[in-house]
Amino acid sequence: MINGYWVPVLHSHLPFVKHPEYDNFLEEHWLFEAITECYIPLLKRLKQLEEEGTDFRLTVSITPPLAEMLADSHLMDKYAKYLQKQIELGKKELNRTIDDPYFQPLASFYKNIFEESDEFFRGFLNYNVLNGYRYFYDKGSLEVITCGATHGFLPLLSVNEQAVRTQIEIAVKAHQKHFGKSPRGIWLPECAYYDGLDKILNEKGIKFFIVDSHALTYAKPTAINGVYAPCYTPHSVAAFGRDAHSSKQVWSSKEGYPGDFNYRDFYRDIGYDLDFDYIRPYINPDGIRVFTGFKYHKITGTTDYKEAYNPKIAKEKTNEHAKDFVAKREEQINHLKHMMGRSPMVVSPYDAELFGHWWFEGPEFLYNIFKHLNDSDSIKAITPIEYLEMFPQNQIVTPNPSSWGDKGYYDVWLNNTNSWIYRHLHEMAIRMEELAQEHFHTTDFDTTRVLNQMLRELLLAQSSDWAFLMTTATATEYSVNRTKEHISNFNELLGMIENNNIDFDKLQYCEYKNSIFNFIDFRIFITS
Amino acid sequence: MNKNAKELIHESLEIEDDFSSSSHIINSIASEITPEQNKYEIPSRYNKNRLVILMVNTNRYFVYWELDDSTILSNNIDLNKEKLYFKIFDTNNNLLTSFESMFALGEYNINEKFEDLDIFVKLYSMKDGELKELLCSNTIHTFSTQIKIPDEKDEVWLKKTKGWTEIIRSSMQHFTLGMSSSKYIEEIEKLRSYEEFEKDSMSSHTIHQGNKND
Numbered sequence: 001m002i003n004g005y006w007v008p009v010l011h012s013h014l015p016f017v018k019h020p021e022y023d024n025f026l027e028e029h030w031l032f033e034a035i036t037e038c039y040i041p042l043l044k045r046l047k048q049l050e051e052e053g054t055d056f057r058l059t060v061s062i063t064p065p066l067a068e069m070l071a072d073s074h075l076m077d078k079y080a081k082y083l084q085k086q087i088e089l090g091k092k093e094l095n096r097t098i099d100d101p102y103f104q105p106l107a108s109f110y111k112n113i114f115e116e117s118d119e120f121f122r123g124f125l126n127y128n129v130l131n132g133y134r135y136f137y138d139k140g141s142l143e144v145i146t147c148g149a150t151h152g153f154l155p156l157l158s159v160n161e162q163a164v165r166t167q168i169e170i171a172v173k174a175h176q177k178h179f180g181k182s183p184r185g186i187w188l189p190e191c192a193y194y195d196g197l198d199k200i201l202n203e204k205g206i207k208f209f210i211v212d213s214h215a216l217t218y219a220k221p222t223a224i225n226g227v228y229a230p231c232y233t234p235h236s237v238a239a240f241g242r243d244a245h246s247s248k249q250v251w252s253s254k255e256g257y258p259g260d261f262n263y264r265d266f267y268r269d270i271g272y273d274l275d276f277d278y279i280r281p282y283i284n285p286d287g288i289r290v291f292t293g294f295k296y297h298k299i300t301g302t303t304d305y306k307e308a309y310n311p312k313i314a315k316e317k318t319n320e321h322a323k324d325f326v327a328k329r330e331e332q333i334n335h336l337k338h339m340m341g342r343s344p345m346v347v348s349p350y351d352a353e354l355f356g357h358w359w360f361e362g363p364e365f366l367y368n369i370f371k372h373l374n375d376s377d378s379i380k381a382i383t384p385i386e387y388l389e390m391f392p393q394n395q396i397v398t399p400n401p402s403s404w405g406d407k408g409y410y411d412v413w414l415n416n417t418n419s420w421i422y423r424h425l426h427e428m429a430i431r432m433e434e435l436a437q438e439h440f441h442t443t444d445f446d447t448t449r450v451l452n453q454m455l456r457e458l459l460l461a462q463s464s465d466w467a468f469l470m471t472t473a474t475a476t477e478y479s480v481n482r483t484k485e486h487i488s489n490f491n492e493l494l495g496m497i498e499n500n501n502i503d504f505d506k507l508q509y510c511e512y513k514n515s516i517f518n519f520i521d522f523r524i525f526i527t528s
Numbered sequence: 529m530n531k532n533a534k535e536l537i538h539e540s541l542e543i544e545d546d547f548s549s550s551s552h553i554i555n556s557i558a559s560e561i562t563p564e565q566n567k568y569e570i571p572s573r574y575n576k577n578r579l580v581i582l583m584v585n586t587n588r589y590f591v592y593w594e595l596d597d598s599t600i601l602s603n604n605i606d607l608n609k610e611k612l613y614f615k616i617f618d619t620n621n622n623l624l625t626s627f628e629s630m631f632a633l634g635e636y637n638i639n640e641k642f643e644d645l646d647i648f649v650k651l652y653s654m655k656d657g658e659l660k661e662l663l664c665s666n667t668i669h670t671f672s673t674q675i676k677i678p679d680e681k682d683e684v685w686l687k688k689t690k691g692w693t694e695i696i697r698s699s700m701q702h703f704t705l706g707m708s709s710s711k712y713i714e715e716i717e718k719l720r721s722y723e724e725f726e727k728d729s730m731s732s733h734t735i736h737q738g739n740k741n742d
Contacts, residue, residue, distance in 0.1 A: 155583065156582055159580055159582070159666050194583075194669070195669040196669075213540045213541060214541070216540065217537050217540050217541050217675060218671075218672045218673060218674065218675065218676075219672075219676075220644075220672065220676055221676045221677065221678030221682045221683065222533075222537055222675045222676050222677050222678065223537070223540075224530050224533035224536065224537070224677065224678065224683070225530065225533070225536050226536040226537045226538075226539060226540030226541075227540040228536060228539075228540070232686040232688065236686060236688060236693065241540065243540075244540075336536070336539075339530075339532035339535060339536055340530065340532065340536065341530065388688070392687050392688050392689045393685055393686070393687040393688075393694075393696065394685065394686060394688075395683065395684070395685050395686075396684045396685065396686050396695075400671060400672045401583060401669065401670075401671050402671075407585060408585075409583070409584065409585035409586065409671060410582075410583055410584050410585065411584055411585050411588075414582060414584050414590055415584070419590060419592070419635060422580070422582065422592065423574075423578075423580075423592055423594075423635075424570060424571070426578075426580060427571075427574050427576070427578070481567065481568065484567075484568035484569075484570050485567075485568050487568070487570045487571075488568040488569055488570055491570070491571060
């Protein structure tokens with residue numbers, strides 16, 4: 001008898017990064033690494049499950065910027081070249097390690113991974129990673145949901161309601177563009193909720209969203225089933241709360257599965273370890289060492305001493321950990337069922353890029369979870385929509401403002417490292433609204449182009465990634481620069497409108513570089 | 529209400545303080561990048577009147593402001609000698625806190641706890657010993673940090689299917705609505721009024737209990 005349900009959710013997101021002015025731009029590799037290490041391995045495992053007749057259900061957010069990049073021919077051409085370069089490095093590594101009994105099999109292992117990725121990309125995916133998601137979405141085993149248009153931190157944009165409306169409206173349109181249907185769910189950027197957001201979500205046809213646990217436990221009134229049943233908001237959108245227990249098992253750097261000593265070490269990489277002249281063609285053209293993806297060591301222990309990685313043993317560990325994860329969910333769900341008097345659900349949201357990038361064996365772990373769940377007679381994986389269809393009656397609460405960031409509120413995106421951006425974002429939104437009203441009926445092609453690009457620049461400036469990276473100080477310069485770039489572009493374009501003097505070279509460059517959302521219409525800013 | 533509600537809520541919160549998911553993967557991906565030269569100029573000010581309050585966490589609120597030149601001139605404000613006064617109110621006009629500044633453009637962190645309130649800021653200048661209101665900010669609804677287990681009247685359930693939407697209260701009979709689910713907030717208000725009426729007219733024992741859990 002099924003006692004309850006597991007609702008796995010993967011949030012797939014990268015900020016829009018496109019630098020056509022360079023043949024090889026380091027930040028574009030964020031996408032290439034994520035495709036190779038996360039998205040393709042996940043889709044390959046899902047295909048394998050399907051071919052083996054294993055039923056699975058998974059909810060995946062594909063954010064609009066990620067979808068736009070995955071559908072961008074310029075970036076995908078670069079990705080195809082990136083893969084060839086990786087295969088080339090694999091072949092070189094085979095020769096270099098020919099006399100090394102530990103590293104030679106690993107060189108072969110990586111060469112095979114890149115060759116298989118290339119084959120999967122050209123074959124099943126037909127040069128478009130989104131095809132893989134569409135395939136399972138259409139079959140119903142995958143629920144693809146959307147996010148904010150550019151992952152804007154909505155509570156801090158809500159000073160101008162149209163800014164939030166536009167983030168959601170364009171997200172819905174982008175989803176329709178890439179997946180041919182309207183999204184039923186949304187991953188709120190950073191799970192950030194504020195009072196009143198549900199009204200906009202409801203108007204845009206969104207049926208559910210994910211929040212952190214304290215959005216429901218501190219809701220008005222408190223959700224009496226905690227996070228183990230969804231709640232409806234006052235505007236009848238379902239809020240699903242994150243279960244911290246299952247998150248912690250995977251996320252925690254101390255106690256989580258990814259820290260097992262047999263798993264691959266993330267930091268040791270031949271990009272840093274090998275002779276500079278040898279590795280130079282495969283690192284940044286400026287000569288800056290970067291990760292290549294060829295990592296030959298396992299975590300081994302807590303010191304710098306590292307032993308050779310053994311993929312076979314690591315693979316066995318994923319099965320062991322998946323079995324443990326499913327057993328713990330069974331135990332948790334059986335306990336909850338006893339207390340709730342209805343079938344509980346456990347929502348486990350993770351960053352999709354955790355599985356494969358940070359935790360190399362993560363996709364195999366997920367595969368094994370679905371294999372074990374298939375054998376379980378007490379729990380089953382489902383999507384939020386499936387749960388709502390089975391259990392349409394849920395408590396109404398007003399969720400508490402919250403996020404899934406450190407400390408659970410908005411600190412990460414508003415502190416002394418990044419507070420300066422909001423003054424600009426708010427002013428840009430006001431100007432956008434004024435201009436959209438003023439030029440709503442314009443038929444002038446070039447004015448429309450400028451206004452459309454202004455909206456793109458505003459949306460790109462709103463991306464929560466820049467504020468996040470300023471806080472963590474890992475990519476401060478790039479994040480500050482990207483934010484300033486979009487603010488600067490916006491104001492230059494504004495000057496063109498105000499002075500009725502369009503700099504076509506500048507406009508064309510902005511359109512080419514910051515080319516997100518080819519369907520954009522500046523009027524959305526007031527009609528949304 | 530479910531008799532195990534307190535335990536379920538406790539389990540939902542159990543490890544909240546010990547764990548967060550703030551270490552996004554973008555952090556590890558982006559850590560490879562190199563510093564760039566700052567190439568872009570952005571406005572240092574907009575010369576517009578602006579007063580905004582934003583929520584940070586349960587104990588902190590962020591305020592930024594700008595007074596334009598004409599406002600400063602028309603109000604004869606000399607910021608070399610005078611201050612600007614900021615007062616934070618709730619929507620019942622209770623004064624919660626205040627601060628001062630001598631800058632026409634600035635920002636300030638309010639480190640106080642305002643539990644579950646609608647609040648806003650007003651900016652004043654002082655003329656002849658009296659405050660003159662210059663700007664009023666947006667209103668925000670602050671965070672809550674309290675568990676509020678519902679009593680019978682506050683425990684409302686919604687049954688939402690493809691064909692209809694139904695509101696169920698623990699304390700009374702069901703109401704079935706049409707397809708337009710967004711209307712149900714009004715209905716909740718009606719239900720509250722109805723319940724008040726019922727309280728006056730019948731014993732609570734006669735009110736039908738909704739079946740909440742399936």
